[in-house]
Amino acid sequence: MTRRTYPPQEFSGWLAGLRSWAAKCPDGDGLWRTAADQGLLSLAVPESAGGSGAGYEAACLALEAFAEESGLSGPPFAMAAQMWACQEPLVAFGSEAQHDRHLTPLLTGRAVGAFAATEYDAGSDLLSLRTRADRDSEGRWRLNGAKTFVTNGPTADVLIVIARTAEGSALSGLSAFVVPRGTPGLHIGRDIDKAGLAGAALCSLHLDDCVLDDSDLLGGPGAGFAVLMQAMRHERAFILAPVLGLMARALSQAVEHARSRSQFGRPLAAYDTIRQRLVRMHLSLTSARELLHATARQADAGTLDHGRSSLTKLHVSTEFNRFCQELPDVYGGYALLPETGTTALLTDAVASRYYSGTSDMQMKIIAEGLGV
The missing domain is CATH 1.10.540.10 (Acyl-CoA dehydrogenase/oxidase, N-terminal domain)
Structure with missing residues (x-):
């Protein structure tokens, strides 16, 4: 398209x-x-x-x-x-x-839409997926299993669920199903308590003989791996786009704080240690923004690959964490006050290293692309 x-x-x-x-x-x-x-x-x-x-x-x-x-x-x-x-x-x-x-x-x-692939004992390890979809005597599919860390799950009206439909490799043994909310046998768990990302809900799902037919298959039988890769290629590349805005907002507020607050008769912005922190924060933001936007242009040109997606996810999350290591020392003790937003941003930065595949997983994908 x-x-x-x-x-x-x-x-x-x-x-x-x-x-x-x-x-x-x-x-x-x-x-x-x-x-x-x-x-x-x-x-x-x-x-x-x-x-x-x-x-x-x-x-x-x-x-x-x-x-x-x-x-x-x-x-x-x-x-x-x-x-x-x-x-x-x-x-x-x-x-x-x-x-x-x-x-x-x-x-x-x-x-509201959600994507359900992760299981309690299977995240990136696709061969360990236990959720199954089997044909019954009437030719319909029956889904059984459990998923966890489903973002938007508590309010989702449409869920894409990855399930095993055949033995063997992930390339041919997985299928993707579109499961509407209210499907008999679909049980949506309570919100999972978490630190960070306030306002984004996630939960676990249980599938107990959810009956679906071929019209609910996404891409046909055996297309689950391709569906998953389509989702991950774009999610890893662009899930951190909002982070750039949060960093820009935090940097602007930190600069204003450094200009307005004085110590020993001088504004904080007059001290080289503070100025250097702000410059390093600006560098992290600029570097992350340039790479993510360039990746988006590759996607618009139809040339985005998995290695580039992982590189983008790894780099932006790394720079986000570097940015947040500098931020508290601009505020000193004030960083602990909720109104600065510093501790909330620190928590979001830590989380960014793990969702959509951990930083270690991104490195593995990038290394494989380098032939090592």
């Missing part, structure tokens, strides 16, 4: 409108629907699939602006999880009927 790119003048005007909305957006039940009304969720989806066709770089810029203006970390993360791990596979593998039934409601904010 082809994607177009907004002319710069047209997109900059739209982005300014999004920033204005994000600065005063509601943080509550109405947030998801109003974000969709702004067009945020449909930016990366081709026009032929019901999206605006603006492309990946536009979507990343929008997520960044949303986080920067609102100061929220969890909601843009949750929306990005839907965009990259749920919408992307539906766009690439979904039938026209699945687009009508599932994708369109996701784009318009009438539904």
